[in-house]
Amino acid sequence: MIDFFNLAVQYLPELFLTALKYTLPLTAISFFFGLIFASLTALVRVAKLPQNEWAAALLQIVKWIANAYVWFFRSTPLIVQLFIVFYGLPNAHIALFQSAWVSAITVFSLNTGAYASETIRASISSVPEVQKQAAESLGMTRAQVYLYVVLPQAARISIPPLSNSLIGLLKDTSLASVITIVEIFYLSQQIAAANYKVLSMYILVAMVYAFFTSILSIGQHYLEKYTSRFAQ
Amino acid sequence: MIQVKNLSKHYPDKVALEDINLTFPADHTTAIVGPSGSGKSTLLRSLNLLDRPDTGTLQIDQLILDLAKPLTNGQILQIRQKTAMVFQEKALFTHLTVLKNLTEGPIKVQKKSKEEAESSAKELLKQFNMTELANRYPYQLSGGQQQRVAILRALAMSPKYLLLDEPTSALDPELEAQVLRVLKELAKKEVSMVIVTHNMSFAEQVADQVVFIDDGHVGYAGPTDGFFHSNEKRIKQFLGAMSF
Numbered sequence A: 001m002i003d004f005f006n007l008a009v010q011y012l013p014e015l016f017l018t019a020l021k022y023t024l025p026l027t028a029i030s031f032f033f034g035l036i037f038a039s040l041t042a043l044v045r046v047a048k049l050p051q052n053e054w055a056a057a058l059l060q061i062v063k064w065i066a067n068a069y070v071w072f073f074r075s076t077p078l079i080v081q082l083f084i085v086f087y088g089l090p091n092a093h094i095a096l097f098q099s100a101w102v103s104a105i106t107v108f109s110l111n112t113g114a115y116a117s118e119t120i121r122a123s124i125s126s127v128p129e130v131q132k133q134a135a136e137s138l139g140m141t142r143a144q145v146y147l148y149v150v151l152p153q154a155a156r157i158s159i160p161p162l163s164n165s166l167i168g169l170l171k172d173t174s175l176a177s178v179i180t181i182v183e184i185f186y187l188s189q190q191i192a193a194a195n196y197k198v199l200s201m202y203i204l205v206a207m208v209y210a211f212f213t214s215i216l217s218i219g220q221h222y223l224e225k226y227t228s229r230f231a232q
Numbered sequence B: 001m002i003q004v005k006n007l008s009k010h011y012p013d014k015v016a017l018e019d020i021n022l023t024f025p026a027d028h029t030t031a032i033v034g035p036s037g038s039g040k041s042t043l044l045r046s047l048n049l050l051d052r053p054d055t056g057t058l059q060i061d062q063l064i065l066d067l068a069k070p071l072t073n074g075q076i077l078q079i080r081q082k083t084a085m086v087f088q089e090k091a092l093f094t095h096l097t098v099l100k101n102l103t104e105g106p107i108k109v110q111k112k113s114k115e116e117a118e119s120s121a122k123e124l125l126k127q128f129n130m131t132e133l134a135n136r137y138p139y140q141l142s143g144g145q146q147q148r149v150a151i152l153r154a155l156a157m158s159p160k161y162l163l164l165d166e167p168t169s170a171l172d173p174e175l176e177a178q179v180l181r182v183l184k185e186l187a188k189k190e191v192s193m194v195i196v197t198h199n200m201s202f203a204e205q206v207a208d209q210v211v212f213i214d215d216g217h218v219g220y221a222g223p224t225d226g227f228f229h230s231n232e233k234r235i236k237q238f239l240g241a242m243s244f
């Protein structure tokens, strides 16, 4: 026990520092871009085909691409996606991303975006049709209806599932270790390999993950409380 | 005046409206009545283009639109600024307080300042004895209160024509009476109303004219008295079915 306490004092600062330098930025940047991908994909997927034939054909093609994107990232393991982008593509001389960071952010944000787009799409569709019609009958344009009526309600509905995605993403960044990024899990492996305190080191890193995900959960709780003030 | 000429709306498997010619005079209250599925809602929703008829013309005051042609956003906006709609279902914006429900249209569409929109909204609430509801969210209101707020949201746009689609059919009789009293009061004022209703005694008391829609056609359009004392078989049948 004393031993574990000493290890904690010795390594926790380094683990926390690494979390601040790697795990948290990876999570935040990937989630940010993930939400952008998710929103765009969701909007494409709920959009009604316009009257104009050419515009309709174009939108249909974009819809197929969006569907294929969501299907691919939801039906393959994250670790395989990381390997394809970081090891596979350069090996085939498609050197899109030499950098492990760019590869990781790309895969994490596309992956999060695919799942979150389903969440956002479901929240958008759950706003009652009659409220959209009411907004239209006030003279709002399609864009205004979305901006002022649909999105604020959809945002509230999607907060709990999106928070879960964020927490999931934070834990998934541990997979960045397989493409050479020395984030906290990789760091704990390296230390364990040197000092042989395998169990203690993995418990310590688990505690660091739990610390940050708990903070996110608490944030989620208050956000939900704040936004549910108009809920039935 | 709202006028429709040769208006038709066909669904793939159903003729909802066929060659409708009607005038809704300004400063009048028109009750649209008829059996379920006859096309009343489709007609009312066509008047502010929430439903798009296939053919016909729609005239509101000086603006005349050929509905067979594509309409511009500007034309649609012009129609919607002259009309306001109250729905059968609960249609308040659930994420906004009562006050914000009333100011959303004036601020976002009519570009009024927040202060101006709020002071007229508060004035409206006061006029209809609902001041204490201003800061509540829709879920904190009874069905009757929600529907009265929906009427005020429509009125807050200062429409010339107020369109209502069975605004009380989802309410208990007691709550229905609350809402009908508000509408009766409105009918006496300068607002022109077109109301789809199944409440015949309300129609008889309040309407200046009655439009009877029967299977997508106009079965009667004229003075209220004439309708309720008609000798026509279809009308007598309908009125018979509405009472017991």
Ligand SMILES: Nc1ncnc2c1ncn2[C@@H]1O[C@H](COP(=O)(O)OP(=O)(O)OP(=O)(O)O)[C@@H](O)[C@H]1O
Pocket: B011, B012, B013, B014, B015, B016, B034, B035, B036, B037, B038, B039, B040, B041, B042, B043
């Ligand atoms: N989107 C649609 N697709 C196909 N048919 C429709 C659609 N909307 C309405 N209809 C049909 O058009 C007809 C007229 O409908 P409408 O809603 O105008 O009737 P209504 O007189 O308002 O009936 P109610 O009194 O029950 O509200 C009905 O037979 C209905 O089934």
Ligand SMILES: [Mg+2]
Pocket: B040, B041, B042, B165
């Ligand atoms: Mg109807």
